[in-house]
Amino acid sequence: MTLLRQPIVYIISAPSGSGKSTLVNEILKAISGLDFSISYTTRPARGSERNGKQYHFVTRDEFDRMVEAEEFLEHAEFDGNCYGTARRFLTEAQRKGTDLLLDIDVQGAAQIHQKVPDAVSIFVLPPDKKTLEWRLRKRGENNEDDIRRRLETASREIEEYERYKYVLVNDQLEKSIERFEAIVLSERLRREGRTLSEQERAIVERAERLRLANLKDKVQPILASFRTLAPSAQP
Numbered sequence: 001m002t003l004l005r006q007p008i009v010y011i012i013s014a015p016s017g018s019g020k021s022t023l024v025n026e027i028l029k030a031i032s033g034l035d036f037s038i039s040y041t042t043r044p045a046r047g048s049e050r051n052g053k054q055y056h057f058v059t060r061d062e063f064d065r066m067v068e069a070e071e072f073l074e075h076a077e078f079d080g081n082c083y084g085t086a087r088r089f090l091t092e093a094q095r096k097g098t099d100l101l102l103d104i105d106v107q108g109a110a111q112i113h114q115k116v117p118d119a120v121s122i123f124v125l126p127p128d129k130k131t132l133e134w135r136l137r138k139r140g141e142n143n144e145d146d147i148r149r150r151l152e153t154a155s156r157e158i159e160e161y162e163r164y165k166y167v168l169v170n171d172q173l174e175k176s177i178e179r180f181e182a183i184v185l186s187e188r189l190r191r192e193g194r195t196l197s198e199q200e201r202a203i204v205e206r207a208e209r210l211r212l213a214n215l216k217d218k219v220q221p222i223l224a225s226f227r228t229l230a231p232s233a234q235p
């Protein structure tokens with residue numbers, strides 16, 4: 001009897017605009033055997049988004065039907081829209097022997113932690129609030145109310161970073177991609193349970209430096225920048 005290898009489930013969460021989609025795209029190109037779970041959502045497609053690529057865009061009725069039929073591993077409401085991870089992505093990954101990457105919010109991450117206790121969670125932070133605002137604008141977000149709302153949501157979300165295993169401050173993109181790769185590879189290496197080469201040990205050590213407990217000092221000034229009252233779009 002062949003035992004199916006359990007997929008490693010990686011969860012990535014971040015305030016909108018932190019650069020999470022950019023990092024996810026890069027990691028999927030760089031690492032083989034890692035599938036992306038394409039979530040279902042009731043929100044309308046943005047810009048160049050295509051149905052079945054970034055998301056499966058569905059009606060509220062269809063979403064409710066899927067909830068009723070217990071087709072979701074987790075689901076949550078975010079900013080007035082529904083989002084959910086279909087169970088079939090996990091069974092499919094198990095069948096194929098791949099790992100699975102979920103880009104989900106903090107509520108979804110909490111549900112996955114319950115159901116898949118050894119899921120590897122990563123919280124991405126922007127370097128500070130100003131940079132987040134600038135990235136939201138760069139991404140094409142130009143409605144001032146939307147920006148204000150996203151920054152407010154971000155301020156709440158980042159307070160949840162302590163629930164995650166790793167913290168990745170997305171300052172320089174290249175460095176962030178390397179750090180993300182180190183986390184993914186290190187978690188695979190740990191599970192192999194064999195003696196590691198010097199190069200592999202270096203990867204594990206690199207990832208270790210991104211563990212929550214080792215990042216707290218770096219995170220404090222970022223949190224402080226979000227706790228300031230003023231909406232930052234001042235001249």
Ligand code: ADP
Pocket residue numbers: 014015016017018019020021022023135136138139170171172173174176
């Ligand atoms: P998210 O998926 O978190 O909402 P995106 O990946 O869409 O964010 O990134 C928001 C904007 O910030 C995009 O214009 C992207 O090119 C840019 N960006 C992402 N990471 C970095 C980085 N490390 N440095 C500078 N700009 C970045």
Ligand code: 5GP
Pocket residue numbers: 013014015016039040043074075076078083084085103104105106107108109
């Ligand atoms: P956006 O609308 O900006 O693409 O995503 C908004 C938020 O929903 C992000 O925090 C994103 O991670 C989260 N999200 C995307 N898909 C899912 C999902 O399937 N489940 C949950 N819980 N959150 C999701």
